[in-house]
Amino acid sequence: MILLFVVAVFLFTVFIGVPLVWAILITAVLPIMVFDLGYPLQALYLNFIGGVEPNHFIAIPLFIVAGELMSRGGVGERIITFSRALLSFLPGGLGMVVVGASMLFGGISGSAIADSAAIGSVMIKNMAKQGYKPAFAAGLVAAAGTIGIIIPPSIPMLIYGFVGGVSVADLFLAGTLPGLLFGLLFMGVCYRVGKASGCDAGGVMTPAPDLWRAFVGTIPALMMPVLIIGGIFSGFVTPTEAAAVAVIYGLLVTMLIYRDFHLRDLPRLMIDAFVTSAIVMVVIGATSVLGWLITLEQMPYVLVDAVQSLSSSPWVFLLLVNIVMLVLGLVLDPVPAILLTAPLFLPMAQTFGVDPVHLGVIMTCNVAIGLFTPPVGATLYVASRISGVGVLGIARHMGLLYLAAIFALILVTYVPALSMTLPRLF
Amino acid sequence: MDFRPFYPAGLRALSSAIDGLLALGGFSILILAFSNATLRGLAGFDLAWSLEVTAFLLLWTTFLGCAAAIARGAHMRVTEISATLLNAGARNILEHVINLVIALLILSLIWHGWSIAAHQWAQKTTVLYWPVGLLYAAMPVGMALSLIFHLFNMWLHFRGTDIAGDTQA
Amino acid sequence: AGAADAQSILKFSHTDNPGGSRDQAAKVFAEKVEEYTEGRYKVRIFPACQLGNDPKAIEQLQLGGVDFTVSATGSYATHMPSLNLTAMPFLVDSYEQGWAFYDSSEWLQGEFAKMPEKGIRVLSTWEAGFRSFTTTFPLNSPADAEGKKMRVFPNDMIRWTMEAIGFQTVVMPVTDVYLAIQQGTVHGQENPVDTIVSLKFAEVAPNLTLTRHVYSPLPLTVAESTWGKLSDTDKAAIQKAAAESSAFSRKLVADLVSAQIEQLEADGTTIITPDIGPFRDAVASVYDKAREVYGAEVVDRVLADAAAIRAAH
Ligand code: NA
Ligand code: NA
Numbered sequence: 015m016i017l018l019f020v021v022a023v024f025l026f027t028v029f030i031g032v033p034l035v036w037a038i039l040i041t042a043v044l045p046i047m048v049f050d051l052g053y054p055l056q057a058l059y060l061n062f063i064g065g066v067e068p069n070h071f072i073a074i075p076l077f078i079v080a081g082e083l084m085s086r087g088g089v090g091e092r093i094i095t096f097s098r099a100l101l102s103f104l105p106g107g108l109g110m111v112v113v114g115a116s117m118l119f120g121g122i123s124g125s126a127i128a129d130s131a132a133i134g135s136v137m138i139k140n141m142a143k144q145g146y147k148p149a150f151a152a153g154l155v156a157a158a159g160t161i162g163i164i165i166p167p168s169i170p171m172l173i174y175g176f177v178g179g180v181s182v183a184d185l186f187l188a189g190t191l192p193g194l195l196f197g198l199l200f201m202g203v204c205y206r207v208g209k210a211s212g213c214d215a216g217g218v219m220t221p222a223p224d225l226w227r228a229f230v231g232t233i234p235a236l237m238m239p240v241l242i243i244g245g246i247f248s249g250f251v252t253p254t255e256a257a258a259v260a261v262i263y264g265l266l267v268t269m270l271i272y273r274d275f276h277l278r279d280l281p282r283l284m285i286d287a288f289v290t291s292a293i294v295m296v297v298i299g300a301t302s303v304l305g306w307l308i309t310l311e312q313m314p315y316v317l318v319d320a321v322q323s324l325s326s327s328p329w330v331f332l333l334l335v336n337i338v339m340l341v342l343g344l345v346l347d348p349v350p351a352i353l354l355t356a357p358l359f360l361p362m363a364q365t366f367g368v369d370p371v372h373l374g375v376i377m378t379c380n381v382a383i384g385l386f387t388p389p390v391g392a393t394l395y396v397a398s399r400i401s402g403v404g405v406l407g408i409a410r411h412m413g414l415l416y417l418a419a420i421f422a423l424i425l426v427t428y429v430p431a432l433s434m435t436l437p438r439l440f
Numbered sequence: 441m442d443f444r445p446f447y448p449a450g451l452r453a454l455s456s457a458i459d460g461l462l463a464l465g466g467f468s469i470l471i472l473a474f475s476n477a478t479l480r481g482l483a484g485f486d487l488a489w490s491l492e493v494t495a496f497l498l499l500w501t502t503f504l505g506c507a508a509a510i511a512r513g514a515h516m517r518v519t520e521i522s523a524t525l526l527n528a529g530a531r532n533i534l535e536h537v538i539n540l541v542i543a544l545l546i547l548s549l550i551w552h553g554w555s556i557a558a559h560q561w562a563q564k565t566t567v568l569y570w571p572v573g574l575l576y577a578a579m580p581v582g583m584a585l586s587l588i589f590h591l592f593n594m595w596l597h598f599r600g601t602d603i604a605g606d607t608q609a
Numbered sequence: 610a611g612a613a614d615a616q617s618i619l620k621f622s623h624t625d626n627p628g629g630s631r632d633q634a635a636k637v638f639a640e641k642v643e644e645y646t647e648g649r650y651k652v653r654i655f656p657a658c659q660l661g662n663d664p665k666a667i668e669q670l671q672l673g674g675v676d677f678t679v680s681a682t683g684s685y686a687t688h689m690p691s692l693n694l695t696a697m698p699f700l701v702d703s704y705e706q707g708w709a710f711y712d713s714s715e716w717l718q719g720e721f722a723k724m725p726e727k728g729i730r731v732l733s734t735w736e737a738g739f740r741s742f743t744t745t746f747p748l749n750s751p752a753d754a755e756g757k758k759m760r761v762f763p764n765d766m767i768r769w770t771m772e773a774i775g776f777q778t779v780v781m782p783v784t785d786v787y788l789a790i791q792q793g794t795v796h797g798q799e800n801p802v803d804t805i806v807s808l809k810f811a812e813v814a815p816n817l818t819l820t821r822h823v824y825s826p827l828p829l830t831v832a833e834s835t836w837g838k839l840s841d842t843d844k845a846a847i848q849k850a851a852a853e854s855s856a857f858s859r860k861l862v863a864d865l866v867s868a869q870i871e872q873l874e875a876d877g878t879t880i881i882t883p884d885i886g887p888f889r890d891a892v893a894s895v896y897d898k899a900r901e902v903y904g905a906e907v908v909d910r911v912l913a914d915a916a917a918i919r920a921a922h
Contacts, residue, residue: 030534031522033515035506036542043545056552056559057674063556063579064665066502069494069782072469075501079466167788175809177657179626182787183812251477252785252794258473284466285459285508292505293515299502306674309659310620353659357627388518395516406520486758486779488768559671562727563687566763567780572687 016045017313020304024345028389035293038300038390042307053310058303065302066295069254070169073128074396075291076257081135082283083264083275084235096232099225105216106201106208108144112137112151113158113200120162120193126348126385127294128257130159130393134400142401145213152401153386153412156393157419158200160382163348165193170348170381174374177356184371184437192375192426192433196382199418206414234267290399297395298347305350315358328366332376332427335359339377343384347392351381375433379426383419386412441513443593446601451592455511458504458585465501469494489567496575503582510589539594546587553580619652619676619835622660622669626807630865631679631827632656634735634858638677638829641850646843652677670832671728679735679829683764688727691720694908696766697899698822698892699885700915704736704863706922707824714914716907721828728833732851735829735858737801738866739821743814744797745790749883751775751891760786760798766899770822771799773892783808790814801825803862806869811878817870818881820888829855 023044027037039062046053101107115133120126134155141151163170166186175182208214220228241263245251251259268275324334342351356377363373385393388409398405426432444455476490509515522531557580561573621639625631632654639652660666660675663684669675686692695717701707711717711734721731742748746757751774759776761768762783771778779795789795790813797814799822805811829851839847874880900908 028518029521030538031517031519032538032542033517035515036545039545039549040541043548054673055548056555057669057672059549059552059579060556060665060668060672060674061661062549063499063553063576064661067495067499069491069498070785072473072494072498075466076470076473079470169784172784172787177626179628179807181812182809245477250481250794252781252789255473255477258470259477261470262474281463284463284470288462288466288501289505289508289512289514292502293509295502296506297516306660309655312653353657357657360627398516404518404520405516406518480758480777480779486777488763488778488780491763491780491782556672559728560668563668564690566687566765569690 016049016311017316019045019048020308020313021345024304025389034389034395035296035300038297038304042300042304045307045311051311053307058306061303061306062296062299065299071291071295071298073254073257074131074294075287076254076261077128077132078135078287078290079283080238080257080260080264081132082287083261083268084136084238092228092232092235096228096236099220099228102218102220103216104205104208106204106206106214107216108137108141108214109146109151109154109204109208110201112141112154113161113197113204116155116158117161117165117193117197120159120165126160126162126382127392127396129162130155130396131291131400132260133159134397138397138401146207146211147411148401149403149408149411150207152397152403153394153408153415154200154204155400156386156391156397156408157412157415158197159393159396160385161193161196161200163382163385164189164196164375164378166190168378170352170378171374173349174352174356174377177353178360178370178374180370180374181437185374187436187440188371188375188433189378190436192379192422195425195432196379196419196422199422200415203414203418234271238263238267293399294392294395297390298392301345301347301390302350305346308346309350309353328368329428331362331366332368335373335376336380336423336427339380340383340387343381343391344387345390346384347390348378348381348385351384352377369430369434371437372430372433376423376427379423383416383423386415386419442511443513443589443596444511446596447511447592451588454585454588455508458508458511461504462501462508465497465504469497469501472497492565492567492570496570499575499578500582503578504585506582507585507589510586510593513593535597536594539590539597543587543590543594546583546590549583550580550587553577553583556580617650619650620660620674621652621654621677622666622675623654623656623679624658624663624666625656627656629656629807630803630858630862631735631737633861634854635679637857638850638854641853642847645846645849649843650847667729667830670830673832673834676832676835677829679827681737681825681827683762683767683825685724685729685828685830686764688729689720689724691903691907693764693766694899694903694911696764696770696823696825697908697911698770698895699889700911701824701919702821703922704859706915706918707739707826708734708859709918709922710824710915711826714911714918716910716914724830725833725836729830730833730836731828731830732848733829733855735827735855736862737825737827738803738862740799740801740823740825741805741820742797742799742816742818743805743810743878744816744818745793745814746796747816747879747881748797748818749881750887752887757796758794760789760795765902766895767799767823769895769898770892773894774888775891786810787813802866802869802873806873811873811876815877816879816881817873818883819870820883820885822888822892827858 020041024041027040101110112133116129120129138151138155142148166189168189171185171189172182175185238260245256245259360370363370385391388405394405398408472490472494476487479485557573557577560576561571563572565572621635623631623635635654639654642650642652661669663680666675666678667684670678682692682695701710724731754775757776758779759771760781761771761778763780768778781789786798798810870880
């Protein structure tokens with residue numbers, strides 16, 4: 015009853031145009047008053063503060079600043095020149111650059127939001143310049159950024175491992191192939207879109223000397239991910255600090271090498287980045303307010319009861335896990351979605367003989383998809399902010415990406431070897 | 441839908457002051473994270489208080505940024521559906537109602553947010569012994585500033601000021 | 610759920626995994642509360658940080674969002690700084706001494722008695738064991754700590770202790786620790802064995818050194834606002850349930866730890882039982898530092914309480 019009310023209020027407020035942060039908060043407050051639930055509002059609102067408090071969120075504004083710096087004339091031009099030179103023979107080559115870069119960033123950061131912010135602020139403009147629809151470019155950034163939580167390291171997998179008592183090392187290994195699968199399928203979508211729309215049709219081979227020149231010009235920019243990966247894997251910096259290092263490096267490159275940025279422009283850049291990240295973060299905070307109410311009222315149990323009464327085989331069980339997770343993913347972020355459901359699904363998985371590591375990968379893929387489905391999806395918001403295209407406007411151009419993601423999800427769900435081969439090898 | 445060009449001088453000054461604090465907070469976070477990484481990497485020295493200060497800065501820049509976003513009319517929203525289903529007059533009335541509800545919600549956030557900060561004033565952070573309420577006050581203060589901008593935006597809308605560029609989501 | 614329902618359901622928040630030792634004790638507590646209050650109160654358990662991490666759960670006690678929580682003594686110290694003194698190294702050596710310290714130290718009972726003013730009431734103390742190290746290198750004596758980075762949670766006493774042993778300290782939230790060890794940002798962490806097992810730290814830092822440097826149990830607390838609404842009969846019933854769940858938790862963890870250490874060893878972890886003497890000598894300066902910050906009188910009183918208990922048990 016309350017669950018239906020919550021869903022109705024949420025959809026209604028969002029669709030009549032209440033800004034998301036307030037719509038989510040109204041959805042959390044209204045049931046407490048209507049059903050006289052007796053939860054003090056000050057206790058409810060503490061989650062608004064707690065939701066934006068975690069230190070790793072600092073990576074969001076910093077990666078936005080780093081990305082903005084790197085997307086200035088010099089760097090952006092050179093990256094696009096080099097990428098085109100490298101991939102111009104393939105239809106959709108520029109889109110593939112987005113996917114490849116997202117997988118590269120995903121291999122270092124563990125946060126899909128930071129990935130989308132870093133890639134999106136460089137690539138959306140460039141894709142639009144190439145002739146892609148800005149909505150598709152934004153959608154691709156939103157979808158590709160989520161590969162970051164499937165490929166290790168991954169914050170949602172860490173949390174699943176902690177909650178479920180499952181080996182984190184195994185989970186990380188298990189996520190690698192599924193992450194590559196999502197990436198390949200997204201690249202396939204780029205191939206198809208580039209070819210069909212004709213904006214990025216491929217077929218042009220670049221002469222070797224031009225390719226070399228383009229490469230040399232891009233080295234300072236390409237050093238940035240190298241610096242980030244190197245810094246994190248050598249243990250010098252945490253992923254959050256890597257974002258700060260990236261900003262300082264970006265400043266040095268754009269001021270000293272490419273000479274297209276002045277220190278006096280930095281405050282404006284900083285302000286824009288922090289307003290952008292604040293817009294995303296207050297929505298994340300509001301989501302954790304709603305998540306608190308959803309947890310207290312034990313609404314996920316209603317869904318899980320339904321699963322239990324319907325399922326009779328592991329196949330049906332996994333199908334229902336996917337449906338429940340996809341539905342929750344519409345309105346919840348990965349961490350609360352996993353916290354709410356992992357303790358409920360794990361014992362059920364055992365009765366159906368599903369490996370807990372495999373279940374963790376399936377759930378992670380689901381919450382990753384939830385990040386780019388409207389109405390609530392963090393990478394979708396980031397891409398929307400950067401591109402200036404509305405969330406629904408983006409989603410309308412993501413049909414093929416959703417199709418690719420669902421196809422990948424089905425493979426991950428019903429081919430356990432995709433997840434389990436690597437953990438069994440090592 | 442940037443409202444700032446329509447603001448009187450005082451309100452514009454307030455908006456610029458918030459922007460200044462955001463830039464300052466942003467620089468501090470950047471310098472702090474960078475120097476902590478450098479110090480630890482090169483000198484084997486970790487600033488024990490850096491986590492606490494960044495948490496403080498993160499909370500304050502987030503909620504001040506929320507107010508700055510209201511002045512810019514930049515909060516994410518879905519306007520496509522009401523634009524398709526409703527005519528201009530109905531949309532106008534709906535906008536007034538939504539604005540009023542948001543104002544009430546922000547008021548409740550200020551009121552209870554203040555109570556949260558007051559309750560946690562006696563709690564001290566673990567390294568610098570700052571009042572935890574000082575961190576949490578970011579929410580009611582940010583919301584109070586948000587309310588100021590929101591009320592003036594409401595007034596602009598009520599007067600029918602033509603604010604160009606209907607951005608969405 | 611109507612208003613009447615909401616009143617009879619009490620919310621218990623903890624950060625342990627479902628099935629973990631804290632979760633088991635919470636279930637015992639919940640059963641006993643329902644039994645002894647003759648069904649007037651039901652306790653609903655929210656495990657695994659569902660309602661917030663340790664600091665947030667304690668704040669929720671004060672704001673009326675949560676009725677019960679159980680958390681390390683150090684988590685309450687932000688509200689009651691003197692509780693940091695329980696984290697002074699090597700105060701007690703055995704479970705029996707630790708139990709006696711928490712149940713009968715006059716100083717500690719006095720501090721607990723002041724907590725209702727802060728909106729928090731201590732009902733009993735559950736077990737979590739002693740803190741020990743897992744490291745990427747073999748830690749046999751303080752000499753091995755030199756030049757190595759140790760993760761600490763944000764707590765002065767622990768940080769001073771680590772620095773006195775010879776580590777460089779890195780303050781870090783617990784959720785980042787596994788990755789940080791794997792990537793080499795830090796070379797180890799220290800926690801009770803039960804926590805080490807549930808957070809899988811031995812996977813990335815396969816040397817367990819049993820220093821047992823701090824006894825670190827978990828006070829079970831109730832929101833003072835909730836407590837004030839209970840009848841005397843129900844207060845007594847809940848107090849009884851708290852005492853029995855404490856006995857359950859102490860036996861459970863004490864029995865569990867040796868089995869957990871055996872399992873870790875079977876899984877390839879090197880178990881090191883070091884000579885404690887050099888560690889004890891290394892941390893002598895921590896007591897002086899505590900005297901500077903908290904005053905010599907109270908520090909000496911805590912040390913004296915602990916010494917008396919060590920002598921008696
Ligand atoms: Na990743
Ligand atoms: Na979603």
